[in-house]
Amino acid sequence: MEKTFDYVVVGAGSSGCVMANRLSEDGEKSVLLLEAGGKDKNMFIHMPSGYSQIVPTKNDSNYGFETEPESTTNNRHLYWPRGKGWGGSSSINAMIYIRGHAYDYDLWRQQGNEGWSYEDVLPYFKKAENFHGDGDEEFHGYDGPLHVKKSNRQDDLLLDKFIEAGQQAGFPYTRDFNGAQQEGFSRYEHTINDTPRGPRRWSSARAYLHPVLNRKNLSNETNVTVDKLIFDGKKAKGIEYVNEKGVRTKCFVNDEVILSAGALSSPQILMRSGIGDSNEITKHGIGMVHELKGVGKNLQDHYGVTCSFYATKPVTLHRSASWLKTQLAGVKYLLLGSGDAAYPPCSGGAFFKSSPDKDLPDTQLHYVSFQSPDQHFREGVTLEHGFSSIAYICRPQSRGYLTLKSADAEDEPLLYPNYLSEEEDVIDLRNAFRETRRIFMQPAFDEYRGEPAKPGPELNVDDDAELDNWLRDTGESLYHPVSTCKMGSDEMSVVDDKLKVHGIDGLRVVDASIMPTLIAGNTNAPAIMIAEKAADLIRQAS
Numbered sequence: 178m179e180k181t182f183d184y185v186v187v188g189a190g191s192s193g194c195v196m197a198n199r200l201s202e203d204g205e206k207s208v209l210l211l212e213a214g215g216k217d218k219n220m221f222i223h224m225p226s227g228y229s230q231i232v233p234t235k236n237d238s239n240y241g242f243e244t245e246p247e248s249t250t251n252n253r254h255l256y257w258p259r260g261k262g263w264g265g266s267s268s269i270n271a272m273i274y275i276r277g278h279a280y281d282y283d284l285w286r287q288q289g290n291e292g293w294s295y296e297d298v299l300p301y302f303k304k305a306e307n308f309h310g311d312g313d314e315e316f317h318g319y320d321g322p323l324h325v326k327k328s329n330r331q332d333d334l335l336l337d338k339f340i341e342a343g344q345q346a347g348f349p350y351t352r353d354f355n356g357a358q359q360e361g362f363s364r365y366e367h368t369i370n371d372t373p374r375g376p377r378r379w380s381s382a383r384a385y386l387h388p389v390l391n392r393k394n395l396s397n398e399t400n401v402t403v404d405k406l407i408f409d410g411k412k413a414k415g416i417e418y419v420n421e422k423g424v425r426t427k428c429f430v431n432d433e434v435i436l437s438a439g440a441l442s443s444p445q446i447l448m449r450s451g452i453g454d455s456n457e458i459t460k461h462g463i464g465m466v467h468e469l470k471g472v473g474k475n476l477q478d479h480y481g482v483t484c485s486f487y488a489t490k491p492v493t494l495h496r497s498a499s500w501l502k503t504q505l506a507g508v509k510y511l512l513l514g515s516g517d518a519a520y521p522p523c524s525g526g527a528f529f530k531s532s533p534d535k536d537l538p539d540t541q542l543h544y545v546s547f548q549s550p551d552q553h554f555r556e557g558v559t560l561e562h563g564f565s566s567i568a569y570i571c572r573p574q575s576r577g578y579l580t581l582k583s584a585d586a587e588d589e590p591l592l593y594p595n596y597l598s599e600e601e602d603v604i605d606l607r608n609a610f611r612e613t614r615r616i617f618m619q620p621a622f623d624e625y626r627g628e629p630a631k632p633g634p635e636l637n638v639d640d641d642a643e644l645d646n647w648l649r650d651t652g653e654s655l656y657h658p659v660s661t662c663k664m665g666s667d668e669m670s671v672v673d674d675k676l677k678v679h680g681i682d683g684l685r686v687v688d689a690s691i692m693p694t695l696i697a698g699n700t701n702a703p704a705i706m707i708a709e710k711a712a713d714l715i716r717q718a719s
């Protein structure tokens with residue numbers, strides 16, 4: 178089968194839904210959006226607490242990848258959930274809305290990427306946003322498609338104790354992590370919208386795709402996997418994709434192919450198409466089209482460790498932890514749109530310096546009023562009350578890579594994040610962990626703090642070697658892999674600052690993979706901003 182569109186967008190995730198919307202906005206250009214997963218029909222996608230149902234296991238909405246064992250994390254396989262289906266990872270994420278520090282974007286600009294300083298990208302964050310709540314007004318947008326709501330949770334006593342404890346430990350309070358001052362302790366803003374039937378996740382699909390499905394010039398297909406690009410010399414002419422029944426289709430483009438398949442899949446599609454490092458490609462019998470050493474390299478992610486305590490009083494969210502109470506919370510949400518199921522998993526956090534010699538806040542903390550055997554809820558939540566923080570270093574120096582297992586588009590990638598391979602990351606995470614514990618030792622928690630749960634009392638946290646081994650033994654991904662098709666002009670960059678793939682015409686990558694360096698914060702808002710900006714770049718050029 179063959180067809181032709183002006184643009185094909187590969188992947189309906191955080192960035193892809195924006196691209197489909199904006200490129201079809203003028204009503205003239207024909208756009209085809211292709212997605213490997215299905216539509217976002219699972220009710221747990223839309224229920225804010227549904228996170229704990231979708232993230233723990235591989236399922237129709239979650240690829241549930243695993244990394245390869247590496248000595249830097251004591252040869253463990255680490256779990257990497259990724260969203261599959263409309264909304265991509267924005268349909269399964271924790272809904273925390275953070276843009277990153279102004280410094281992060283100014284660094285991209287200093288590296289030579291014109292148009293990507295904080296001043297340049299701020300208008301795109303604002304264009305996307307429809308902000309509700311108490312924040313620094315001049316930094317927010319109020320009529321974009323992406324609803325963002327500041328947490329106003331009133332029934333989580335220890336959330337406020339956490340913010341108080343941060344200040345007792347000598348850190349500032351900040352009104353708005355996305356405003357004038359990132360550093361400090363506060364409640365999070367979330368991609369959530371209050372609807373007449375209660376709060377709903379506001380994924381990129383909900384914001385950008387659902388409202389425009391009736392556009393005549395926008396087509397979409399689900400449950401189709403894009404295999405590879407079609408070339409005429411070094412010009413991308415289209416793509417080949419396969420549906421669930423194995424039927425292969427060729428789709429040609431008049432204008433451009435846009436890869437928005439995410440930081441794990443966009444580089445794989447390039448490699449399967451013969452673009453990348455020939456050492457990684459030709460061994461699978463794939464012919465080379467263009468040598469680009471950086472495809473799949475430069476992989477960066479946030480690696481976090483959990484610090485938790487048992488609580489001495491039943492004041493935490495474990496009140497809804499038993500099977501029966503979880504069901505009751507779900508029913509209450511469905512009937513009344515309220516209760517524990519109406520809230521996202523994490524309502525507050527912090528950015529601070531892991532040690533006083535740092536110029537910028539380099540640590541992010543996610544605070545939650547519960548403790549669980551594992552960060553991904555794979556082993557459920559215990560009934561014993563507790564509270565936790567996950568700490569990670571915002572701008573890690575360690576770099577990993579991913580590569581193909583085979584030329585088969587259905588094969589999962591081989592993932593080598595190489596966490597903690599740089600000594601600086603180990604030292605910073607060690608300091609960040611000790612600061613986290615110090616925060617929990619503040620008077621605000623005195624009434625509630627029981628025995629340490631994680632790490633338990635047997636670990637001597639004052640011993641560097643013992644603690645470092647524990648960091649390697651227990652840390653997990655915080656789900657922000659980026660930079661595998663990095664933007665730039667050096668030998669390892671894959672796209673230029675217009676997001677065009679170096680050396681190839683008619684092809685751009687538009688998703689989290691283009692970030693030259695990881696930003697200080699969660700990566701959904703930046704992935705959406707990147708697509709808003711890319712759509713403008715494309716329209717300006719056409």
Ligand SMILES: Cc1cc2nc3c(=O)[nH]c(=O)nc-3n(C[C@H](O)[C@H](O)[C@H](O)COP(=O)(O)OP(=O)(O)OC[C@H]3O[C@@H](n4cnc5c(N)ncnc54)[C@H](O)[C@@H]3O)c2cc1C
Nearest residue numbers: 188190191192213265266270271272273403439689699701
């Ligand atoms: C569990 C979890 C929690 C997170 N929590 C937060 C949070 O609270 N806040 C935050 O800001 N960020 C969070 N993130 C990260 C954030 O959601 C991602 O960085 C962001 O969604 C990435 O956007 P993207 O467009 O690059 O990729 P994605 O949103 O992952 O989209 C890629 C899409 O491409 C599709 N695709 C892939 N390969 C193919 C192919 N061959 N053919 C067709 N389609 C394909 C995928 O199915 C997917 O739908 C979290 C992520 C996860 C997984």
